[in-house]
Amino acid sequence: MSPSSSGSEAGSSSRARSGPKARFEIEDRSQVVSLWSERFGIPEEAFSGYSFYRMAQNIWAFRGPPLPRMSFETVGLRIISLKDKLWKPTTSAIQVFGVTATKNVVSLGEREAREFLAGETLEVSADVEPGYVVVRSGDDILGCGLYSRGRLISQVPKDRRLGVEAGDIRCS
């Protein structure tokens, strides 16, 4: 058998990256940690073992060793997006780190939880500061909500919502 015959169809979609690309820079730990502790009361220990990286307008939490010298598309979990000077926690991060939140937490009943996961805006009165909140229901951490004057707007990304089935992708 000769492995030198070429012409694979997969090859066309598999160009190697050429040229430099936006880099993941190490982000100051204390700043990131204090954002989460000030807003949600999440203790610093929740982030022990994690390092933080920044690329463009996003901050990532990575629980691994120092990165090899390669070019990366993502590093760990995207936990914060920065818009103007505002920081927004991602639903993925809330689901992972929100368990230990002690403030700005909204608790929903079972039916409301499904509505929230489906992306709906709910009327709820909660004892929280306006802004981003951790939304939970029983043991489930549902994700990030935006609370303002009795309205809770679901921040669950569209493709993550309840009932949205990801398209079938072959070869899994």
Next chain:
Amino acid sequence: MDSLEALERYKDIVPDFGVFVKVQSSPLHASVRINTLKIGRPRLLLRLDKAGVKYRALEWYPLGLRLGPSERPGKTAEHALGYIHVQEVLSMVPPLILDPKPGEAILDMCSSPGSKTSQIAQAMENRGLLVANEPSTIRLKPLRFNCERLGITNVAVTRYDGQSFPDYTFDRVLVDVPCSSEGTARKDLKVLLRSGRKRSLNLQSLQVRLLKRALMLTHPGGTVVYSTCTYAPEENEAVVNEVLDLARLEKFSLLGLQSSQGLTEWNGETYSKDLKLCARYYPHQNDTGGFFVAKLIRL
């Protein structure tokens, strides 16, 4: 042309060939893997019981569940919250054979949509370095999406052609190569319309180069698992036979999952006797799709 005709050339290698052909037209039920990064098995099973979901745990992997015929797991809250991942039963085999440990450095060379990546991450308990590589830009999105939904924090995604993946030394590498996918026929019979010896030979050179590169990236004694979801020996034994100067094959099995030995000859070619140590999984043996798995130890 009848799509099943493509399977005729396997008449002499597949046991109970008639049953094998017949089962292709019976659709598979859904199956899921419990994501222990987000929920414990007992709590998840309790939820399914409460919701009246019908399931049966796999004998050889308690985190894998076969669901009843009418279940649509992709539409449940458990899916949205990342407690489960929809994954074909046999797709759970290669990560089990790879057997990654927390703290190791692992490469998943052909990773999208990340079913095996996320299974590896959960075996690593989210600790250590997991590089998920995927060169196809459109396939990056589902990979990222799954990693985020499942709460994986130790994965770094790269976009290299696996054949020229940059130098690094990994403890283990999974090479789940692009293939002719004959083993997915129970999901969609149409895959068989394109398959055949010619197509398989076309894929072979890329597969050999990916596997070689994977071995070069693994330290001596490290493990490389090569897998496909096809029956074609051109993409399976013939590929592994090309790298036996870099690695030796190791025997493996999963208690309760039936498999057939790898082939040592095909179409007039003979391969090393060691190729018997590979596993072929046929759909009629375990009521699954089809898969090929080889476990290699770097010399």
